[in-house]
Amino acid sequence: LAKTTQPISMDSYEGQEVNITCSHNNIATNDYITWYQQFPSQGPRFIIQGYKTKVTNEVASLFIPADRKSSTLSLPRVSLSDTAVYYCLVGDSPGSSASKIIFGSGTRLSIRP
Amino acid sequence: DAGVIQSPRHEVTEMGQEVTLRCKPISGHNSLFWYRQTMMRGLELLIYFNNNVPIDDSGMPEDRFSAKMPNASFSTLKIQPSEPRDSAVYFCASSSLTAYQETQYFGPGTRLLVL
Numbered sequence: 001l002a003k004t005t006q007p008i009s010m011d012s013y014e015g016q017e018v019n020i021t022c023s024h025n026n027i028a029t030n031d032y033i034t035w036y037q038q039f040p041s042q043g044p045r046f047i048i049q050g051y052k053t054k055v056t057n058e059v060a061s062l063f064i065p066a067d068r069k070s071s072t073l074s075l076p077r078v079s080l081s082d083t084a085v086y087y088c089l090v091g092d093s094p095g096s097s098a099s100k101i102i103f104g105s106g107t108r109l110s111i112r113p
Numbered sequence: 114d115a116g117v118i119q120s121p122r123h124e125v126t127e128m129g130q131e132v133t134l135r136c137k138p139i140s141g142h143n144s145l146f147w148y149r150q151t152m153m154r155g156l157e158l159l160i161y162f163n164n165n166v167p168i169d170d171s172g173m174p175e176d177r178f179s180a181k182m183p184n185a186s187f188s189t190l191k192i193q194p195s196e197p198r199d200s201a202v203y204f205c206a207s208s209s210l211t212a213y214q215e216t217q218y219f220g221p222g223t224r225l226l227v228l
Contacts (some may be wrong), residue, residue, distance in 0.1 A: 034216070043117075043204045043219025044156070087156070101146070103156040 004088045009108040018075045020107050022088030025069050033064060033071045036087045038106070044087060048073065075109075083111045117220035119205050125226045131193040134223045137186055138207030146217060147180055147190050148204040156204075162188065195227045 005023040012018045024033070032051050036044035048055055050062040050071070061074040075082055085106040118137040126132055138145050146161040160170040162182045170180070177196070182188040192199055202224050206217040 036217075041222075043206065043222055044217075045219065046216045049216065101158045101161075103148075103158075105155050 003102065004090055004104050006086075006088050006104060006107045008105065009110070011110045011112065012078055013112050014079055015077055018078050018082070018109060018111075020073045020075075020086055020088075020109070021070055022073070023070045024088070024090045027068050027090050031068075031090045033062065033068075034089045034091075035060070035062065035073045036089065036103075038085045038087065044103070047086075078109075078111050080111050080113065082109065084109060117205055117207055117218055119203075119220035119223050121223060122221060123224045123226075125228065126195055127228050128196055129194045130227075131191065132195045132199075132225060132227070134190040134192075134203050134205075134225070136188045136190070136205030136220060138188070138205070139209075139218055140186065142207035142209045142218070143185070144208045145182060145188050146206040146208075147188070148206065148219075149201045150204060150222075151201045159190070192225075195225075197227045200225055200227050 003026060010020060032049055034049040035047045037047050038044040048057055048060050048062045050064055052064050052068060055062045063072040063074065073086060085108050087103045087106040089101060089103060091101055117139055120135045124132060144161060144163050147159040148156055149159055150156045157172055159172045160180045161168055165182045165185060177194060178192055180190045190203060202222045204219050204222045206219040208217045
């Protein structure tokens with residue numbers, strides 16, 4: 001199982017770029033890296049997913065170095081509404097009986113005016 | 114699409130009572146997951162189904178918990194008898210294995226309080 005390690009909390013200000021790094025030293029060849037966002041009283045929501053190098057969508061960018069032992073979620077120009085808990089997950093398809101999904105403790109991001 | 118639907122949204126019960134949580138996954142999704150979230154333990158995967166078959170239930174805490182998926186559009190998580198330590202938010206999520214890599218879609222959760 002690929003365990004992930006993230007900072008417990010981060011603070012930033014509106015308009016800033018926020019980078020949250022996740023360590024996953026035991027990542028396996030078939031594992032993908034997925035980030036979820038969770039607001040209070042809601043279920044987690046998919047943000048972005050990648051395998052290597054860089055992935056970008058309308059919400060965020062995901063940077064994965066060549067060794068894949070870490071990944072960085074980048075949120076450009078954050079706003080107050082980006083205040084949430086962000087989870088990094090590593091794993092292959094849950095359809096495989098050998099895989100297991102571990103959300104970890106996540107990173108609590110607080111954005112200030 | 115209405116997304117993943119869970120019911121009830123809130124449940125308050127007394128210790129010893131049976132609790133049944135319900136989930137309707139997104140139509141066309143063939144994987145379904147049950148999670149439990151508490152402040153102390155975070156978000157834990159309890160069980161997941163693929164094509165209505167339980168694949169991994171190693172996260173189910175004990176025999177008091179059981180989950181079923183009688184068809185592709187419905188699943189239940191039952192706790193019998195319930196205990197105060199079962200108080201948590203229970204999430205259901207679904208995903209599609211037809212995608213290159215799965216993305217889970219979570220429901221709004223059921224907030225359970227066992228007195």
